[in-house]
Amino acid sequence: MATRTGITSPFTSRSTAADVIAGIDLTGRRAVVTGAASGIGVETARALAGAGAEVTLAVRDTAAGDRTAKDIRATTGSEGVRVAALDLADPASVRAFTAAWHGPLHILVNNAGVMAAPESRTPQGWELQFATNHLGHFALTIGLHEALAAAGGARVVSVSSSGHLFSPVVFDDLHFTERPYDPWLAYGQSKTANVLFAVEAGRRWATDGITANALMPGGIQTNLGRYMDDASMRLFMTHLQAVLGEGTPLPEMSFKSVEQGAATSVLLAASPLLDGISGRYFEDCNEAPPHQPGTNTGVAPHALDPEAAERLWQVSERLLD
Template sequence: MTTNQKPLPSGFGARTTAREVLGDKRLDGAIAIVTGGYAGIGLETTRALQAAGATVVVPARTPDKARAALAGLERVELEHLELGEPASIDAFASRFLASGRPLHMLINNAGIMATPLRRDARGFESQFATNHLGHFQLTARLWPALRKANGARVVSLSSRGHWNSGVDFEDTHFERRPYDKWVAYGQSKTANILFALGLDARGEAHRVRAFSVHPGAIMTDLVRSMSEEEVRAAVESANKLAPMKTPEQGAATSVWCATSPQLDGMGGVYCEDVDIAQVAAANDETSRRGVKAWAVDPALADRLWARSEAWTGVRFTP
Protein backbone atom coordinates (compact mmCIF):
# COMPACT_ATOMS: atom_id res chain seq x y z
CA MET A 1 0.00 0.00 0.00
CA THR A 2 1.41 3.39 -0.99
CA THR A 3 1.11 6.15 1.61
CA ASN A 4 0.24 9.55 0.21
CA GLN A 5 3.00 12.13 0.56
CA LYS A 6 0.82 14.77 2.19
CA PRO A 7 0.17 16.00 5.77
CA LEU A 8 -2.30 14.03 7.90
CA PRO A 9 -2.49 16.56 9.72
CA SER A 10 -0.90 15.23 12.93
CA GLY A 11 -1.82 18.06 15.28
CA PHE A 12 1.85 18.63 16.12
CA GLY A 13 4.24 21.22 14.72
CA ALA A 14 7.72 22.68 14.43
CA ARG A 15 8.00 23.54 18.14
CA THR A 16 6.86 20.11 19.40
CA THR A 17 9.46 18.19 21.43
CA ALA A 18 10.19 14.47 21.42
CA ARG A 19 8.69 13.99 24.87
CA GLU A 20 5.55 15.88 23.88
CA VAL A 21 5.16 13.49 20.94
CA LEU A 22 5.25 10.52 23.32
CA GLY A 23 2.99 12.03 25.96
CA ASP A 24 2.10 9.23 28.38
CA LYS A 25 2.82 6.46 25.83
CA ARG A 26 4.89 3.61 27.29
CA LEU A 27 7.51 1.64 25.34
CA ASP A 28 8.28 -0.98 27.99
CA GLY A 29 9.84 -4.06 26.42
CA ALA A 30 10.65 -2.34 23.12
CA ILE A 31 14.21 -2.44 21.77
CA ALA A 32 15.63 0.46 19.78
CA ILE A 33 18.95 1.15 18.09
CA VAL A 34 19.86 4.81 17.59
CA THR A 35 23.06 5.39 15.62
CA GLY A 36 24.81 8.49 16.87
CA GLY A 37 22.44 8.42 19.82
CA TYR A 38 24.88 10.16 22.13
CA ALA A 39 25.03 13.68 20.71
CA GLY A 40 22.66 16.37 19.46
CA ILE A 41 19.39 15.12 18.03
CA GLY A 42 20.43 11.51 18.58
CA LEU A 43 20.99 12.05 22.30
CA GLU A 44 17.56 13.64 22.70
CA THR A 45 16.05 10.71 20.78
CA THR A 46 17.75 8.26 23.15
CA ARG A 47 16.60 10.21 26.20
CA ALA A 48 12.97 10.31 25.06
CA LEU A 49 12.80 6.61 24.18
CA GLN A 50 14.45 5.37 27.38
CA ALA A 51 12.32 7.69 29.52
CA ALA A 52 9.26 5.96 28.03
CA GLY A 53 10.63 2.54 29.00
CA ALA A 54 12.44 1.36 25.87
CA THR A 55 15.86 -0.27 25.92
CA VAL A 56 18.11 1.78 23.64
CA VAL A 57 21.30 0.44 22.08
CA VAL A 58 23.64 3.28 21.10
CA PRO A 59 26.42 2.28 18.70
CA ALA A 60 29.11 4.96 18.78
CA ARG A 61 32.27 5.78 16.87
CA THR A 62 33.78 7.38 19.99
CA PRO A 63 32.70 5.24 22.98
CA ASP A 64 34.42 7.42 25.62
CA LYS A 65 32.53 10.51 24.50
CA ALA A 66 29.31 8.52 24.32
CA ARG A 67 29.79 7.04 27.78
CA ALA A 68 30.02 10.51 29.33
CA ALA A 69 26.97 11.79 27.43
CA LEU A 70 24.82 8.79 28.36
CA ALA A 71 25.80 8.63 32.03
CA GLY A 72 22.79 8.22 34.33
CA LEU A 73 20.34 7.08 31.65
CA GLU A 74 18.52 3.83 32.34
CA ARG A 75 18.19 0.95 29.87
CA VAL A 76 20.87 2.34 27.55
CA GLU A 77 23.51 -0.01 26.14
CA LEU A 78 26.69 1.42 24.61
CA GLU A 79 28.25 -0.34 21.63
CA HIS A 80 31.01 0.38 19.11
CA LEU A 81 30.29 1.06 15.44
CA GLU A 82 32.14 2.85 12.65
CA LEU A 83 29.69 3.40 9.78
CA GLY A 84 32.52 4.01 7.33
CA GLU A 85 34.00 0.56 7.94
CA PRO A 86 31.99 -2.41 6.58
CA ALA A 87 33.70 -4.87 8.95
CA SER A 88 32.67 -2.77 11.95
CA ILE A 89 29.06 -2.73 10.75
CA ASP A 90 29.00 -6.50 10.34
CA ALA A 91 30.60 -7.05 13.75
CA PHE A 92 28.09 -4.81 15.54
CA ALA A 93 25.12 -6.40 13.79
CA SER A 94 26.42 -9.89 14.58
CA ARG A 95 26.69 -9.04 18.26
CA PHE A 96 23.14 -7.72 18.33
CA LEU A 97 21.71 -10.70 16.45
CA ALA A 98 23.53 -13.06 18.82
CA SER A 99 21.49 -11.60 21.68
CA GLY A 100 18.38 -13.13 20.10
CA ARG A 101 16.34 -9.98 20.64
CA PRO A 102 13.85 -8.45 18.22
CA LEU A 103 14.47 -4.89 17.00
CA HIS A 104 11.38 -2.71 17.16
CA MET A 105 12.95 0.61 16.18
CA LEU A 106 16.05 1.34 14.13
CA ILE A 107 16.81 5.05 13.93
CA ASN A 108 19.58 5.73 11.42
CA ASN A 109 20.53 9.06 12.92
CA ALA A 110 24.33 9.34 12.63
CA GLY A 111 25.92 11.24 9.79
CA ILE A 112 28.51 13.70 8.54
CA MET A 113 28.05 16.98 6.68
CA ALA A 114 30.01 19.23 4.35
CA THR A 115 33.30 17.40 4.74
CA PRO A 116 36.32 17.82 2.46
CA LEU A 117 36.66 15.16 -0.20
CA ARG A 118 37.55 11.90 1.50
CA ARG A 119 37.16 8.33 0.34
CA ASP A 120 36.63 5.13 2.26
CA ALA A 121 38.71 2.00 1.73
CA ARG A 122 36.50 1.08 -1.24
CA GLY A 123 37.07 4.45 -2.92
CA PHE A 124 33.56 5.73 -2.19
CA GLU A 125 32.95 9.41 -1.36
CA SER A 126 32.71 9.64 2.43
CA GLN A 127 29.40 11.49 2.89
CA PHE A 128 27.55 9.07 0.62
CA ALA A 129 29.41 6.10 2.11
CA THR A 130 28.66 7.06 5.72
CA ASN A 131 25.22 8.63 5.49
CA HIS A 132 23.69 6.16 3.04
CA LEU A 133 25.76 3.05 2.36
CA GLY A 134 26.73 2.50 6.00
CA HIS A 135 23.10 2.60 7.09
CA PHE A 136 22.01 0.51 4.09
CA GLN A 137 24.43 -2.24 5.15
CA LEU A 138 23.51 -1.91 8.83
CA THR A 139 19.79 -2.23 8.12
CA ALA A 140 20.38 -5.23 5.88
CA ARG A 141 22.44 -7.01 8.52
CA LEU A 142 19.80 -6.28 11.19
CA TRP A 143 16.96 -7.43 8.95
CA PRO A 144 16.34 -10.71 10.84
CA ALA A 145 15.85 -8.80 14.11
CA LEU A 146 13.55 -6.27 12.44
CA ARG A 147 11.39 -9.07 11.06
CA LYS A 148 11.42 -10.80 14.44
CA ALA A 149 9.76 -7.74 16.03
CA ASN A 150 6.58 -8.48 14.05
CA GLY A 151 6.00 -4.76 13.69
CA ALA A 152 9.16 -2.66 13.34
CA ARG A 153 9.93 0.82 12.12
CA VAL A 154 13.10 2.14 10.50
CA VAL A 155 13.70 5.90 10.52
CA SER A 156 16.35 7.47 8.29
CA LEU A 157 17.54 10.98 9.13
CA SER A 158 17.60 13.04 5.97
CA SER A 159 17.66 16.82 5.66
CA ARG A 160 16.32 19.84 3.86
CA GLY A 161 19.79 19.64 2.31
CA HIS A 162 18.41 17.02 -0.11
CA TRP A 163 17.23 20.02 -2.15
CA ASN A 164 20.88 20.55 -3.13
CA SER A 165 21.09 17.45 -5.30
CA GLY A 166 19.49 14.25 -6.46
CA VAL A 167 21.61 11.11 -6.78
CA ASP A 168 23.99 11.35 -9.73
CA PHE A 169 24.04 7.75 -10.91
CA GLU A 170 26.64 8.53 -13.58
CA ASP A 171 29.28 9.84 -11.16
CA THR A 172 28.04 9.23 -7.63
CA HIS A 173 31.49 9.27 -6.05
CA PHE A 174 32.92 12.35 -7.78
CA GLU A 175 35.45 10.46 -9.84
CA ARG A 176 35.04 12.81 -12.84
CA ARG A 177 33.04 15.86 -11.77
CA PRO A 178 34.51 18.52 -9.46
CA TYR A 179 33.80 17.84 -5.80
CA ASP A 180 31.29 20.12 -4.09
CA LYS A 181 30.77 19.28 -0.42
CA TRP A 182 27.20 20.62 -0.38
CA VAL A 183 26.22 18.75 -3.52
CA ALA A 184 27.73 15.61 -2.00
CA TYR A 185 25.81 16.16 1.23
CA GLY A 186 22.57 16.78 -0.65
CA GLN A 187 23.07 13.63 -2.71
CA SER A 188 23.54 11.55 0.44
CA LYS A 189 20.41 13.03 2.00
CA THR A 190 18.36 12.30 -1.12
CA ALA A 191 19.69 8.74 -0.89
CA ASN A 192 18.37 8.50 2.69
CA ILE A 193 14.87 9.37 1.46
CA LEU A 194 15.01 6.98 -1.49
CA PHE A 195 16.29 4.23 0.83
CA ALA A 196 13.29 4.65 3.14
CA LEU A 197 10.98 4.46 0.13
CA GLY A 198 12.66 1.32 -1.17
CA LEU A 199 12.87 -0.34 2.23
CA ASP A 200 9.20 0.27 2.97
CA ALA A 201 8.18 -1.31 -0.32
CA ARG A 202 10.19 -4.42 0.55
CA GLY A 203 9.40 -4.49 4.26
CA GLU A 204 5.66 -3.93 4.34
CA ALA A 205 4.85 -7.62 3.82
CA HIS A 206 7.04 -8.38 6.85
CA ARG A 207 5.54 -5.60 8.99
CA VAL A 208 8.67 -3.47 8.70
CA ARG A 209 7.80 0.12 7.80
CA ALA A 210 10.28 2.86 6.95
CA PHE A 211 10.27 6.65 7.09
CA SER A 212 12.66 9.49 6.32
CA VAL A 213 12.89 12.64 8.36
CA HIS A 214 14.02 16.25 8.13
CA PRO A 215 14.60 17.16 11.79
CA GLY A 216 14.88 20.91 11.20
CA ALA A 217 17.85 23.23 11.43
CA ILE A 218 19.65 22.62 14.73
CA MET A 219 23.10 23.62 15.92
CA THR A 220 24.90 20.34 16.68
CA ASP A 221 28.31 18.72 16.19
CA LEU A 222 27.30 18.08 12.59
CA VAL A 223 28.92 21.43 11.73
CA ARG A 224 32.35 20.30 12.96
CA SER A 225 33.83 20.24 9.45
CA MET A 226 32.75 23.83 8.75
CA SER A 227 34.61 27.06 9.46
CA GLU A 228 33.15 29.66 11.83
CA GLU A 229 32.32 31.83 8.85
CA GLU A 230 30.50 28.97 7.14
CA VAL A 231 28.56 28.19 10.31
CA ARG A 232 27.44 31.83 10.66
CA ALA A 233 26.34 31.91 7.04
CA ALA A 234 24.47 28.61 7.41
CA VAL A 235 22.64 29.79 10.53
CA GLU A 236 21.67 33.06 8.82
CA SER A 237 20.40 31.18 5.77
CA ALA A 238 18.47 28.65 7.88
CA ASN A 239 16.79 31.36 9.94
CA LYS A 240 15.46 32.96 6.77
CA LEU A 241 13.57 29.74 6.02
CA ALA A 242 12.36 28.84 9.55
CA PRO A 243 13.47 29.48 13.13
CA MET A 244 16.26 27.22 14.36
CA LYS A 245 15.11 24.34 16.56
CA THR A 246 16.43 23.00 19.83
CA PRO A 247 17.75 19.40 19.85
CA GLU A 248 14.62 18.37 21.80
CA GLN A 249 12.45 19.77 19.01
CA GLY A 250 14.74 18.30 16.36
CA ALA A 251 14.28 14.80 17.78
CA ALA A 252 10.48 15.04 17.73
CA THR A 253 9.88 13.93 14.14
CA SER A 254 12.20 10.92 14.50
CA VAL A 255 10.42 9.80 17.66
CA TRP A 256 7.01 10.40 16.09
CA CYS A 257 7.90 8.27 13.06
CA ALA A 258 9.31 5.52 15.29
CA THR A 259 6.40 5.31 17.74
CA SER A 260 3.21 7.10 16.76
CA PRO A 261 0.00 5.11 16.23
CA GLN A 262 -0.98 7.89 13.80
CA LEU A 263 1.36 6.20 11.32
CA ASP A 264 0.09 2.64 11.79
CA GLY A 265 -0.23 1.00 8.38
CA MET A 266 1.79 3.74 6.70
CA GLY A 267 5.36 4.09 5.48
CA GLY A 268 7.75 5.19 2.78
CA VAL A 269 7.13 8.90 3.36
CA TYR A 270 9.33 11.90 4.11
CA CYS A 271 8.32 13.78 7.27
CA GLU A 272 9.11 17.17 8.76
CA ASP A 273 7.77 19.23 11.68
CA VAL A 274 6.13 16.07 13.10
CA ASP A 275 3.93 15.38 10.10
CA ILE A 276 4.13 13.94 6.62
CA ALA A 277 5.51 16.61 4.28
CA GLN A 278 4.11 17.89 1.02
CA VAL A 279 5.86 17.25 -2.29
CA ALA A 280 7.52 20.55 -3.21
CA ALA A 281 6.14 22.43 -6.18
CA ALA A 282 8.28 21.94 -9.28
CA ASN A 283 8.83 25.69 -9.66
CA ASP A 284 9.69 26.28 -5.99
CA GLU A 285 13.43 26.76 -5.56
CA THR A 286 13.37 29.05 -2.53
CA SER A 287 11.10 27.90 0.31
CA ARG A 288 12.73 24.51 0.82
CA ARG A 289 9.52 23.25 2.36
CA GLY A 290 8.56 19.68 1.65
CA VAL A 291 10.33 17.02 -0.38
CA LYS A 292 11.70 17.23 -3.91
CA ALA A 293 10.06 14.94 -6.44
CA TRP A 294 13.42 13.32 -7.26
CA ALA A 295 13.58 11.94 -3.72
CA VAL A 296 10.18 10.18 -3.77
CA ASP A 297 10.39 8.51 -7.16
CA PRO A 298 9.93 4.71 -6.80
CA ALA A 299 11.91 4.03 -9.99
CA LEU A 300 14.89 5.98 -8.64
CA ALA A 301 14.52 4.21 -5.29
CA ASP A 302 14.76 0.85 -7.05
CA ARG A 303 17.76 2.03 -9.07
CA LEU A 304 19.54 3.18 -5.92
CA TRP A 305 18.67 -0.09 -4.17
CA ALA A 306 20.28 -2.17 -6.92
CA ARG A 307 23.36 0.05 -6.95
CA SER A 308 23.65 -0.04 -3.16
CA GLU A 309 23.56 -3.83 -3.13
CA ALA A 310 26.30 -3.86 -5.76
CA TRP A 311 28.43 -1.26 -3.98
CA THR A 312 28.21 -2.94 -0.57
CA GLY A 313 27.99 -6.56 -1.69
CA VAL A 314 25.10 -6.91 0.76
CA ARG A 315 21.63 -8.14 -0.17
CA PHE A 316 18.48 -8.08 1.90
CA THR A 317 17.18 -11.58 2.64
CA PRO A 318 13.41 -11.70 2.07
Protein backbone atom coordinates in the same frame (compact mmCIF):
# COMPACT_ATOMS: atom_id res chain seq x y z
CA MET B 1 -4.51 10.75 10.69
CA ALA B 2 -4.39 10.32 6.91
CA THR B 3 -5.74 13.14 4.77
CA ARG B 4 -5.47 14.12 1.14
CA THR B 5 -2.60 16.40 2.14
CA GLY B 6 -0.68 13.68 3.93
CA ILE B 7 -0.15 12.40 7.46
CA THR B 8 -0.74 15.05 10.10
CA SER B 9 -0.21 15.15 13.84
CA PRO B 10 -1.09 17.58 16.64
CA PHE B 11 2.61 18.46 16.90
CA THR B 12 4.53 21.32 15.27
CA SER B 13 8.02 22.69 14.70
CA ARG B 14 8.07 23.85 18.33
CA SER B 15 7.14 20.46 19.83
CA THR B 16 9.82 18.55 21.71
CA ALA B 17 10.67 14.87 21.85
CA ALA B 18 9.12 14.80 25.33
CA ASP B 19 5.87 16.25 23.95
CA VAL B 20 5.70 13.60 21.24
CA ILE B 21 6.49 10.63 23.50
CA ALA B 22 4.12 11.64 26.31
CA GLY B 23 1.68 8.84 27.14
CA ILE B 24 3.43 6.24 24.95
CA ASP B 25 4.59 3.03 26.63
CA LEU B 26 7.52 1.27 24.94
CA THR B 27 8.07 -1.33 27.64
CA GLY B 28 9.41 -4.50 26.08
CA ARG B 29 10.53 -2.75 22.90
CA ARG B 30 14.15 -2.63 21.79
CA ALA B 31 15.66 0.29 19.91
CA VAL B 32 18.95 1.22 18.26
CA VAL B 33 19.88 4.86 17.68
CA THR B 34 23.00 5.57 15.62
CA GLY B 35 25.04 8.66 16.41
CA ALA B 36 23.44 8.78 19.85
CA ALA B 37 26.38 10.33 21.68
CA SER B 38 25.66 13.89 20.51
CA GLY B 39 23.04 16.22 19.12
CA ILE B 40 19.51 15.06 18.42
CA GLY B 41 20.60 11.44 18.73
CA VAL B 42 20.96 11.91 22.49
CA GLU B 43 17.46 13.35 22.86
CA THR B 44 15.97 10.69 20.58
CA ALA B 45 17.52 7.96 22.72
CA ARG B 46 16.48 9.74 25.92
CA ALA B 47 12.84 9.94 24.83
CA LEU B 48 12.71 6.27 23.84
CA ALA B 49 14.41 5.14 27.06
CA GLY B 50 12.12 7.34 29.14
CA ALA B 51 9.12 5.60 27.56
CA GLY B 52 10.43 2.22 28.65
CA ALA B 53 12.37 0.99 25.62
CA GLU B 54 15.69 -0.82 25.90
CA VAL B 55 17.97 1.48 23.89
CA THR B 56 21.36 0.76 22.33
CA LEU B 57 23.50 3.79 21.57
CA ALA B 58 25.43 2.83 18.42
CA VAL B 59 28.41 5.19 18.37
CA ARG B 60 31.94 5.61 17.03
CA ASP B 61 33.25 7.04 20.30
CA THR B 62 32.24 4.56 23.00
CA ALA B 63 33.67 6.74 25.79
CA ALA B 64 31.30 9.53 24.72
CA GLY B 65 28.57 6.91 24.42
CA ASP B 66 29.20 5.75 27.98
CA ARG B 67 28.91 9.33 29.26
CA THR B 68 25.66 9.79 27.35
CA ALA B 69 24.26 6.49 28.61
CA LYS B 70 25.04 7.50 32.19
CA ASP B 71 23.25 10.81 31.66
CA ILE B 72 20.19 9.14 30.09
CA ARG B 73 19.98 6.61 32.91
CA ALA B 74 20.14 9.44 35.46
CA THR B 75 17.44 11.53 33.79
CA THR B 76 15.02 8.71 32.91
CA GLY B 77 15.63 6.15 35.64
CA SER B 78 16.05 3.54 32.93
CA GLU B 79 18.69 0.87 33.34
CA GLY B 80 18.04 -0.44 29.83
CA VAL B 81 20.56 1.80 28.08
CA ARG B 82 23.62 0.19 26.54
CA VAL B 83 26.47 1.28 24.29
CA ALA B 84 27.91 -0.49 21.24
CA ALA B 85 30.69 0.49 18.86
CA LEU B 86 29.66 1.37 15.31
CA ASP B 87 31.67 3.15 12.61
CA LEU B 88 29.32 3.52 9.65
CA ALA B 89 32.15 4.29 7.23
CA ASP B 90 33.78 0.93 8.00
CA PRO B 91 31.89 -2.10 6.62
CA ALA B 92 33.73 -4.42 9.02
CA SER B 93 32.47 -2.39 11.99
CA VAL B 94 28.91 -2.56 10.66
CA ARG B 95 29.18 -6.33 10.18
CA ALA B 96 30.50 -6.74 13.72
CA PHE B 97 27.59 -4.76 15.12
CA THR B 98 24.93 -6.73 13.25
CA ALA B 99 26.60 -10.07 14.02
CA ALA B 100 26.52 -9.26 17.73
CA TRP B 101 22.81 -8.40 17.74
CA HIS B 102 20.51 -11.12 19.05
CA GLY B 103 16.74 -11.13 19.32
CA PRO B 104 14.12 -8.81 17.86
CA LEU B 105 14.60 -5.12 17.09
CA HIS B 106 11.51 -2.93 17.17
CA ILE B 107 12.96 0.52 16.36
CA LEU B 108 16.01 1.48 14.30
CA VAL B 109 16.78 5.19 14.10
CA ASN B 110 19.43 5.84 11.44
CA ASN B 111 20.44 9.19 12.89
CA ALA B 112 24.22 9.49 12.57
CA GLY B 113 25.75 11.56 9.80
CA VAL B 114 28.36 13.96 8.52
CA MET B 115 27.59 17.24 6.76
CA ALA B 116 29.54 19.24 4.17
CA ALA B 117 32.76 17.42 4.97
CA PRO B 118 35.92 18.22 3.00
CA GLU B 119 36.67 15.75 0.23
CA SER B 120 37.56 12.41 1.75
CA ARG B 121 37.27 8.78 0.71
CA THR B 122 37.05 5.47 2.48
CA PRO B 123 39.62 2.74 1.71
CA GLN B 124 37.08 1.38 -0.80
CA GLY B 125 37.17 4.69 -2.69
CA TRP B 126 33.70 5.75 -1.60
CA GLU B 127 32.99 9.44 -1.01
CA LEU B 128 32.80 9.84 2.76
CA GLN B 129 29.37 11.45 3.10
CA PHE B 130 27.69 8.92 0.81
CA ALA B 131 29.55 6.10 2.58
CA THR B 132 28.59 7.25 6.09
CA ASN B 133 25.15 8.74 5.64
CA HIS B 134 23.81 6.17 3.20
CA LEU B 135 25.92 3.07 2.62
CA GLY B 136 26.71 2.50 6.30
CA HIS B 137 23.07 2.79 7.30
CA PHE B 138 22.03 0.65 4.34
CA ALA B 139 24.41 -2.13 5.42
CA LEU B 140 23.33 -1.78 9.05
CA THR B 141 19.62 -2.04 8.26
CA ILE B 142 20.08 -4.93 5.84
CA GLY B 143 22.16 -6.72 8.47
CA LEU B 144 19.41 -6.20 11.05
CA HIS B 145 16.55 -7.16 8.73
CA GLU B 146 15.96 -10.52 10.38
CA ALA B 147 15.78 -8.87 13.82
CA LEU B 148 13.38 -6.21 12.51
CA ALA B 149 11.16 -8.82 10.86
CA ALA B 150 11.11 -10.84 14.10
CA ALA B 151 9.80 -7.85 16.05
CA GLY B 152 6.47 -7.58 14.24
CA GLY B 153 5.60 -4.01 13.31
CA ALA B 154 9.20 -2.76 13.43
CA ARG B 155 10.00 0.80 12.38
CA VAL B 156 13.03 2.15 10.54
CA VAL B 157 13.59 5.90 10.81
CA SER B 158 15.93 7.59 8.33
CA VAL B 159 17.17 11.06 9.31
CA SER B 160 17.47 13.06 6.10
CA SER B 161 17.57 16.84 5.57
CA SER B 162 16.20 19.65 3.46
CA GLY B 163 19.69 19.43 1.96
CA HIS B 164 18.24 16.67 -0.23
CA LEU B 165 16.87 19.54 -2.34
CA PHE B 166 20.45 20.31 -3.43
CA SER B 167 20.98 17.13 -5.42
CA PRO B 168 19.43 13.88 -6.61
CA VAL B 169 21.49 10.72 -6.44
CA VAL B 170 23.89 11.06 -9.38
CA PHE B 171 24.23 7.41 -10.33
CA ASP B 172 26.81 8.12 -13.05
CA ASP B 173 29.21 9.70 -10.54
CA LEU B 174 28.30 8.73 -6.97
CA HIS B 175 31.79 9.36 -5.63
CA PHE B 176 32.79 12.58 -7.44
CA THR B 177 35.44 10.95 -9.58
CA GLU B 178 34.25 12.64 -12.80
CA ARG B 179 33.20 16.07 -11.47
CA PRO B 180 34.73 18.59 -9.08
CA TYR B 181 33.97 17.75 -5.46
CA ASP B 182 31.33 19.94 -3.87
CA PRO B 183 30.68 19.24 -0.17
CA TRP B 184 27.07 20.43 -0.32
CA LEU B 185 26.18 18.48 -3.44
CA ALA B 186 27.75 15.40 -1.83
CA TYR B 187 25.73 16.01 1.32
CA GLY B 188 22.55 16.61 -0.68
CA GLN B 189 23.03 13.40 -2.63
CA SER B 190 23.51 11.40 0.58
CA LYS B 191 20.38 12.92 2.13
CA THR B 192 18.33 12.12 -0.99
CA ALA B 193 19.65 8.57 -0.63
CA ASN B 194 18.29 8.47 2.93
CA VAL B 195 14.78 9.19 1.65
CA LEU B 196 15.03 6.80 -1.29
CA PHE B 197 16.18 4.06 1.08
CA ALA B 198 13.06 4.53 3.21
CA VAL B 199 10.88 4.39 0.08
CA GLU B 200 12.39 1.11 -1.12
CA ALA B 201 12.73 -0.52 2.31
CA GLY B 202 9.09 0.22 2.94
CA ARG B 203 8.15 -1.39 -0.35
CA ARG B 204 10.38 -4.46 -0.06
CA TRP B 205 9.69 -5.22 3.57
CA ALA B 206 5.97 -4.47 3.85
CA THR B 207 5.19 -8.19 4.09
CA ASP B 208 7.55 -8.39 7.09
CA GLY B 209 5.50 -5.76 8.91
CA ILE B 210 8.41 -3.31 8.71
CA THR B 211 7.73 0.35 7.96
CA ALA B 212 10.35 2.92 6.99
CA ASN B 213 10.06 6.69 6.85
CA ALA B 214 12.44 9.63 6.46
CA LEU B 215 12.50 13.07 8.00
CA MET B 216 14.02 16.52 8.11
CA PRO B 217 14.76 17.35 11.78
CA GLY B 218 15.11 21.10 11.21
CA GLY B 219 18.03 23.43 11.72
CA ILE B 220 19.80 22.62 14.97
CA GLN B 221 23.16 23.94 16.11
CA THR B 222 25.05 20.75 16.90
CA ASN B 223 28.41 19.14 16.19
CA LEU B 224 27.04 18.23 12.75
CA GLY B 225 27.96 21.76 11.68
CA ARG B 226 31.64 21.46 12.56
CA TYR B 227 32.73 22.03 8.93
CA MET B 228 30.64 25.20 8.54
CA ASP B 229 33.33 27.84 8.06
CA ASP B 230 32.80 31.07 6.11
CA ALA B 231 33.66 29.49 2.75
CA SER B 232 31.32 26.56 3.38
CA MET B 233 28.54 28.93 4.42
CA ARG B 234 28.92 30.96 1.23
CA LEU B 235 28.74 27.81 -0.85
CA PHE B 236 25.68 26.70 1.10
CA MET B 237 23.97 30.01 0.34
CA THR B 238 24.77 29.60 -3.36
CA HIS B 239 23.07 26.22 -3.43
CA LEU B 240 20.16 27.48 -1.35
CA GLN B 241 19.63 30.34 -3.80
CA ALA B 242 19.59 27.82 -6.65
CA VAL B 243 16.85 25.85 -4.85
CA LEU B 244 14.82 28.99 -4.14
CA GLY B 245 15.25 30.43 -7.62
CA GLU B 246 16.98 33.57 -8.79
CA GLY B 247 15.57 36.70 -7.22
CA THR B 248 13.90 34.93 -4.30
CA PRO B 249 15.09 36.47 -1.02
CA LEU B 250 17.08 34.13 1.19
CA PRO B 251 15.11 33.16 4.30
CA GLU B 252 16.30 34.10 7.76
CA MET B 253 18.09 31.24 9.46
CA SER B 254 16.08 29.83 12.37
CA PHE B 255 17.12 27.08 14.73
CA LYS B 256 15.43 24.53 16.94
CA SER B 257 16.62 23.26 20.28
CA VAL B 258 17.99 19.71 20.24
CA GLU B 259 14.83 18.60 22.07
CA GLN B 260 12.71 20.09 19.28
CA GLY B 261 15.06 18.69 16.64
CA ALA B 262 14.52 15.16 17.93
CA ALA B 263 10.73 15.42 17.93
CA THR B 264 10.07 14.25 14.37
CA SER B 265 12.46 11.29 14.78
CA VAL B 266 10.60 10.25 17.93
CA LEU B 267 7.23 10.67 16.23
CA LEU B 268 8.25 8.29 13.43
CA ALA B 269 9.86 5.87 15.87
CA ALA B 270 7.09 5.57 18.42
CA SER B 271 3.81 7.35 17.76
CA PRO B 272 0.71 5.24 17.09
CA LEU B 273 -0.23 7.90 14.52
CA LEU B 274 2.36 6.30 12.24
CA ASP B 275 1.14 2.70 12.53
CA GLY B 276 1.32 1.13 9.08
CA ILE B 277 2.65 4.31 7.42
CA SER B 278 5.71 3.82 5.23
CA GLY B 279 7.84 5.39 2.52
CA ARG B 280 7.06 9.00 3.46
CA TYR B 281 9.10 12.12 4.28
CA PHE B 282 8.25 14.30 7.28
CA GLU B 283 9.24 17.71 8.61
CA ASP B 284 8.08 19.52 11.74
CA CYS B 285 6.18 16.41 12.91
CA ASN B 286 3.96 16.24 9.82
CA GLU B 287 4.27 14.70 6.38
CA ALA B 288 5.96 17.19 4.10
CA PRO B 289 4.16 18.47 1.01
CA PRO B 290 5.86 18.42 -2.40
CA HIS B 291 8.61 21.01 -2.70
CA GLN B 292 7.44 24.25 -4.27
CA PRO B 293 9.66 26.72 -6.18
CA GLY B 294 10.70 29.66 -4.05
CA THR B 295 10.84 27.59 -0.86
CA ASN B 296 13.42 25.46 0.93
CA THR B 297 10.86 23.11 2.47
CA GLY B 298 8.92 20.10 1.26
CA VAL B 299 10.16 16.97 -0.47
CA ALA B 300 11.68 16.91 -3.95
CA PRO B 301 10.22 14.48 -6.51
CA HIS B 302 13.68 12.96 -7.01
CA ALA B 303 13.68 11.80 -3.37
CA LEU B 304 10.43 9.82 -3.69
CA ASP B 305 11.03 8.38 -7.17
CA PRO B 306 10.36 4.63 -6.88
CA GLU B 307 12.59 3.78 -9.86
CA ALA B 308 15.51 5.70 -8.35
CA ALA B 309 14.82 4.03 -5.00
CA GLU B 310 15.01 0.54 -6.51
CA ARG B 311 18.13 1.43 -8.50
CA LEU B 312 19.86 2.83 -5.41
CA TRP B 313 19.12 -0.37 -3.51
CA GLN B 314 20.66 -2.49 -6.26
CA VAL B 315 23.71 -0.22 -6.61
CA SER B 316 24.22 -0.23 -2.84
CA GLU B 317 24.09 -4.02 -2.70
CA ARG B 318 26.72 -4.24 -5.44
CA LEU B 319 29.03 -1.76 -3.71
CA LEU B 320 28.83 -3.67 -0.45
CA ASP B 321 29.13 -7.12 -2.00
